[in-house]
Amino acid sequence: DAKTTQPPSMDCAEGRAANLPCNHSTISGNEYVYWYRQIHSQGPQYIIHGLKNNETNEMASLIITEDRKSSTLILPHATLRDTAVYYCRAPQREADGLTFGKGTHLIIQP
Amino acid sequence: EPEVTQTPSHQVTQMGQEVILRCVPISNHLYFYWYRQILGQKVEFLVSFYNNEISEKSEIFDDQFSVERPDGSNFTLKIRSTKLEDSAMYFCASRTDPYGYTFGSGTRLTVV
Numbered sequence: 001d002a003k004t005t006q007p008p009s010m011d012c013a014e015g016r017a018a019n020l021p022c023n024h025s026t027i028s029g030n031e032y033v034y035w036y037r038q039i040h041s042q043g044p045q046y047i048i049h050g051l052k053n054n055e056t057n058e059m060a061s062l063i064i065t066e067d068r069k070s071s072t073l074i075l076p077h078a079t080l081r082d083t084a085v086y087y088c089r090a091p092q093r094e095a096d097g098l099t100f101g102k103g104t105h106l107i108i109q110p
Numbered sequence: 111e112p113e114v115t116q117t118p119s120h121q122v123t124q125m126g127q128e129v130i131l132r133c134v135p136i137s138n139h140l141y142f143y144w145y146r147q148i149l150g151q152k153v154e155f156l157v158s159f160y161n162n163e164i165s166e167k168s169e170i171f172d173d174q175f176s177v178e179r180p181d182g183s184n185f186t187l188k189i190r191s192t193k194l195e196d197s198a199m200y201f202c203a204s205r206t207d208p209y210g211y212t213f214g215s216g217t218r219l220t221v222v
Contacts, residue, residue, distance in 0.1 A: 034210050038153065042216075043201045043213035043215050043216050044201070044203075044211070044213050045213065046210030046211055046213075047210075048210075049208070097143065097157075097166050098143075098145070098153070
């Protein structure tokens with residue numbers, strides 16, 4: 001798996017866009033970038049994934065730089081319920097067991 | 111939206127007893143997993159299951175653990191003789207390519 005680096009914590013005001021960065025400079029050409037989050041006491045939740053192009057779904061947008069060495073997860077209008085730990089990963093094979101690193105603890109402030 | 115269902119939500123058992131944790135993955139998914147999370151710690155991978163056999167397991171998944179997919183819909187994790195340190199939240203997950211994992215809401219196992 002490509003090594004990923006994320007800031008340990010971030011704050012964002014409710015209603016604003018939350019932009020969570022991830023560095024994956026060792027990513028190889030066929031490794032997707034996946035984002036998950038874990039809200040306190042709940043099971044982890046898949047958010048989005050992408051390879052080269054920017055992606056958007058009902059939860060978030062994923063912006064991947066042209067050189068694929070970093071990406072940004074965007075929650076366009078953060079709510080208090082988006083407070084969670086967010087994990088970025090770039091596995092060699094997503095079918096392999098997930099390894100959760102430390103992630104970014106995103107705190108949405110009212 | 112399809113869900114991964116886990117039962118029971120909470121199980122209390124005496125040390126040394128066997129427990130079976132049950133999961134119903136999403137029906138068209140091909141890969142199945144068990145994870146655990148000890149209180150306050152990271153989610154840890156236990157085992158993955160594909161094509162009716164274990165495809166990968168971690169060091170945590172020793173001889174006390176086993177998994178089964180007995181009937182094409184259920185996916186179970188058995189702990190043969192529970193220890194106090196097995197107390198944790200156990201999450202089942204399933205997925206199909208190329209999408210990410212769908213996790214269940216977990217079973218809280220308390221060993222007393």
